Amino acid sequence: MMKGFCTQVEDDGKSSFVPNQRRTIRDVAAVAGVSISTASNALNDTGRINAKTRERVRLVAKEIGFRPSAVARSLLSRRSHSIGILTNDTYGRLTLPLAAGVSEVLLDHGVSAFLCPTSNDPRLAQLYLEALLDKQVDGLIFTGTRLDLQPPEILADLPIPVVHAFSEGPPDRVSFVPDDEQGARLAVEHLQSRGYRRIVHVTGQSNYLAARRRADGFRTLVGSDAEVLFGDWTEEWGHEAVGLLFARPGPRAQAIFCGSDEIARGVIDALRDRGVDVPANMAVIGFDNWEVVARQTRPPLTTIDMELNILGRKAGEAILALTRGDHVRPGVFRLPCSLVSRASCGIRM
């Protein structure tokens, strides 16, 4: 079909119509045999134009792959229908599920997202932001790798709306974060409902807001004197923590609630090294639902999912509303986590 058109035009000698090049209104006009202004009127439903001609022009435009320029439209609307996602995540573990949620929402509105991986480098962040503003993005989503990481200073005063996702922005902005306390309570409730009593919490560094919040959620249900072992976000710390728990006298814990799946993996491996059966002798629950880790522990890990895709969708909806000029209530919104049950928590007899 397209070939036919090309040949026809070249035969006419009217146009230097080259296949596989971006089509312009000029190409449409040449192929349809009308003036550029007629072609434009036909495509934009402006001016007076014969219905048949309009149909023909539209058909030609479709056949040769002409697209009305979003660029030209955005000049008129002063909206570029694009936003930027600025992330300091280098491994993509958090960013991609989140960005996928954002993009899915934007896609329905013809808005696309520029991805800007800053690798935590303020100079890179600055350069990306310059490029985004230069492209007149309608808004920006900032996503961090930890909630309490200070967003780049350059985000403070921008001429476009900014939404924070997995990052807590200032109170006059909209921020979406997982509800870490609720997630922790969900984990503890799951253990308690299955009959586990002496529950210990092994988690990451206490200078992480997420670690402290999860610990708070844990203590709410287990008691304010409940034991929390802060350490690192690593498997190694999981091993070490089990070493500490087993080295001391007194009644042993029945379950370990871990602050991350990686810690849980270390804990499970260390328990196996000691011949402790999970879940028969001890239950272990993680946090993250990072599938590559959680699915491959032995046994597979029951864990808390931060629902990053939903978080991304919420951030996408908020930035869309803001770029349309709609009011969005500012503040930090904590979104509920969910529990993914696998095999590391049994039922305590």
Next chain:
Amino acid sequence: MMKGFCTQVEDDGKSSFVPNQRRTIRDVAAVAGVSISTASNALNDTGRINAKTRERVRLVAKEIGFRPSAVARSLLSRRSHSIGILTNDTYGRLTLPLAAGVSEVLLDHGVSAFLCPTSNDPRLAQLYLEALLDKQVDGLIFTGTRLDLQPPEILADLPIPVVHAFSEGPPDRVSFVPDDEQGARLAVEHLQSRGYRRIVHVTGQSNYLAARRRADGFRTLVGSDAEVLFGDWTEEWGHEAVGLLFARPGPRAQAIFCGSDEIARGVIDALRDRGVDVPANMAVIGFDNWEVVARQTRPPLTTIDMELNILGRKAGEAILALTRGDHVRPGVFRLPCSLVSRASCGIRM
């Protein structure tokens, strides 16, 4: 400084200059007290204009945060200075390092990348592509999660250049992929140089091109009858393969070259379960350098790095050249892998 300008303008009552809104040439003109055409001439270095006025206009533009519209410029140049990255990776493990490499290269040329995570859904891919073409992206990078995954059909005939990264496109396109054979040889050479002889290769599904290529590289050095156990890309298969190797009679392997870090992790864990010391009694080497896995095996894993960031940079350079209209030699380019030495390969006495 900006505040000063705002107040001044409002006092004059000449402009409805609202702080924190995107600035237009109109704002610049109002604040500088010149006509819009003078402001435009001053900023674009067109027309005749007093040097002092030009300076003042430019200073004002900078102070109030006006940016000459890239959108307007792209209408003239017919380049949007943006490209799309279409990926079917859902976890971000491959995409983010690769996209970071792409973006770093683009950034130096003021080009930004739209990220389109298709989640392997052809309908989503189509929608993303529509949105990208609508935004007049200058080019597209397609990245897969496996080399032999058929790229979406819609990529076949596009009016813009397409570069494949971690995906093999048709011969008339430019594709960058890791050199799997060379990577495998690197692994085997490392083992052989350390005195390991009976080397077995435990890898993923044989219907993966990457698995077959790595096996080919392995056989090149170890011999055409060298043993390759194809299975899954999972830890579980690593466990199972060790079970198979230990269940049979005859001299035991001295080293296991694994097709992925996840398999290697399973292998190392299974060896520990059997009381086999790595590397004293057996060496294990992986493939991927997926740090979250490779750093946390016990002992930490020596492995092959596919240099995804460099691969992304190459793809970025190629798409930049193509969008400028430069010739780029088509074909599949295999980029060398590197070896990351940790602790899972010792020296065989």
